[in-house]
Amino acid sequence: VDQCYMCDLCYMTKCPYTPPHEWNLDFPHTMLRAKAIKFKKGDVGAAEKFLASTDVHGQFAGIPIVVQAVNAINKTKVARSVMESVAGVDKDAWLPELATKRFRSAAPEAKATTVKDGEKTPGKVAIFSTCYINYNEPGIGLDLLKILDHNEIPYVIVEKEQCCGMPKLELGDLDSVEKSKEANIPVLVKYAKDGFAILSAVPSCSLMFKQEIPLMFPDDADTQLVKEHLWDPFEYFMARKRDGLLKTEFPQKLGNVSYQIPCHGRVQNIGRKTEEMLKMVPDTTINTIERCSGHAGTFGVKKATHQTAMKIGKPVFKAMATMKDGSPPDVISSDCPLGGHHIAQGFEVNGLGAPELQHPLSLVAKAYGLK
Known part of the structure; x- marks a missing residue:
C-alpha cells in the first residue's frame, strides 16, 4: 500500500481482472481504500500532511524578497539536511522554486467571450490554474494563454480555486478531498453550464475532475457536468484541429x-x-x-x-x-x-x-x- 502512488496504470494496462472480468477488480482504488483506513487510524504523520498541503506552502509565492529568500535557503545543504530530518524530504530530490509572480496575477486580462458561429468544439475556454502553475511555473500557463490567443480562442481564468485535492487523495485524506471538491465544483460548474471548455495544464489535476472526484461523488450532478467539460489542453487543441479551427x-x-x-x-x-x-x-x-x-x-x-x-x-x-x-x-x-x-x-x-x-x-x- 505504501509503495502504491496511484498511477492507475495497472487498472488501465496491466491487470487482467478488470471489467468485463467477473472479478471486476479496481486495484488502484482498493489501494486508495487502504490508504484512507490508514489515514483515519492516524498513521500519517504531520510532515506528510504538510507536504501535501500545496495551497499552504504556495502562499509565499509572489511575495517580494520572501520568495527570493525561501528559494535561496532551499538550495543550501544545511536547509536541505534540516528538511530531510524534519519533513522527510530527501536532500537530493529536486524541489520546485516559488514564482516571483503568481500565474493568476501575471495572466493578461480575460479575452471577450464571443463565440463564432459554426464552432463545434467549445469556442471559449476557462483556465483552472492548478497550484503548481500558479505558485511555481506560471510561464507554462502564460504560454497556454499565448496559444489560445494566437488561435483566436477567447478565455477567462477561473474566478477562484483551491488545490484539486490530488496530493490529499494520495495520502488517503478523503475528507480534505471533499473540502476541495466543495470549494471548486460550485465555481467550475458555472463555466460548464455556460458552455466553456475547462482546461487544466497539469494531468493529475485534470484527472481529479475527470475521474477521481466523479468516482467519489457519482450522484452529484454538478460534479458529473464538470467532468464532461474538463479537457486536457492538447485534447482540446486536437479537437479544434478536427473541426478545422486550429492554426x-x-x-x-x-x-x-x-x-x-x-x-x-x-x-x-x-x-x-x-x-x-x-x-x-x-x-x-x-x-x-x-x-x-x-x-x-x-x-x-x-x-x-x-x-x-x-x-x-x-x-x-x-x-x-x-x-x-x-x-x-x-x-x-x-x-x-x-x-x-x-x-x-x-x-x-x-x-x-x-x-x-x-x-x-x-x-x-x-x-x-x-x-
Whole structure:
C-alpha cells in the first residue's frame, strides 16, 4: 500500500481482472481504500500532511524578497539536511522554486467571450490554474494563454480555486478531498453550464475532475457536468484541429524532442494528443516514451521513496537520452511539469547529458513563434 502512488496504470494496462472480468477488480482504488483506513487510524504523520498541503506552502509565492529568500535557503545543504530530518524530504530530490509572480496575477486580462458561429468544439475556454502553475511555473500557463490567443480562442481564468485535492487523495485524506471538491465544483460548474471548455495544464489535476472526484461523488450532478467539460489542453487543441479551427502553420522548428507521456495523461484515455500536435511542427523529430517517470507527486521527493522513484524512472531516462537515429535530444519534455524535472534530474544523475527541459505547451508556443 505504501509503495502504491496511484498511477492507475495497472487498472488501465496491466491487470487482467478488470471489467468485463467477473472479478471486476479496481486495484488502484482498493489501494486508495487502504490508504484512507490508514489515514483515519492516524498513521500519517504531520510532515506528510504538510507536504501535501500545496495551497499552504504556495502562499509565499509572489511575495517580494520572501520568495527570493525561501528559494535561496532551499538550495543550501544545511536547509536541505534540516528538511530531510524534519519533513522527510530527501536532500537530493529536486524541489520546485516559488514564482516571483503568481500565474493568476501575471495572466493578461480575460479575452471577450464571443463565440463564432459554426464552432463545434467549445469556442471559449476557462483556465483552472492548478497550484503548481500558479505558485511555481506560471510561464507554462502564460504560454497556454499565448496559444489560445494566437488561435483566436477567447478565455477567462477561473474566478477562484483551491488545490484539486490530488496530493490529499494520495495520502488517503478523503475528507480534505471533499473540502476541495466543495470549494471548486460550485465555481467550475458555472463555466460548464455556460458552455466553456475547462482546461487544466497539469494531468493529475485534470484527472481529479475527470475521474477521481466523479468516482467519489457519482450522484452529484454538478460534479458529473464538470467532468464532461474538463479537457486536457492538447485534447482540446486536437479537437479544434478536427473541426478545422486550429492554426497549423509553425514558423519555428523544435529540433530533436524526447517526450514522455505521463501516467495521469494516459489514464485519461485521450490518446497521444500532445505527440500529435508536436509532430505537426516542420523539421521536428519526436521520440515518444510511454512509461512512468517514477516521480508520482510527493513520492518522488520523500526520503523513504526518492531513490525508488529514481530507479523506476531509470529506463525512461535512458530511452529519452537517444533519438531513433542515435543522436541526443535537443529538448526533453513531459506534460507533467514535476515529472519533467524528475526526468531532467535523472539525466544529470545518470550522466546522460543536459538537454533543455521545456513543457509541451512552451514548445508549441515557440513553434508558433510566440516566444
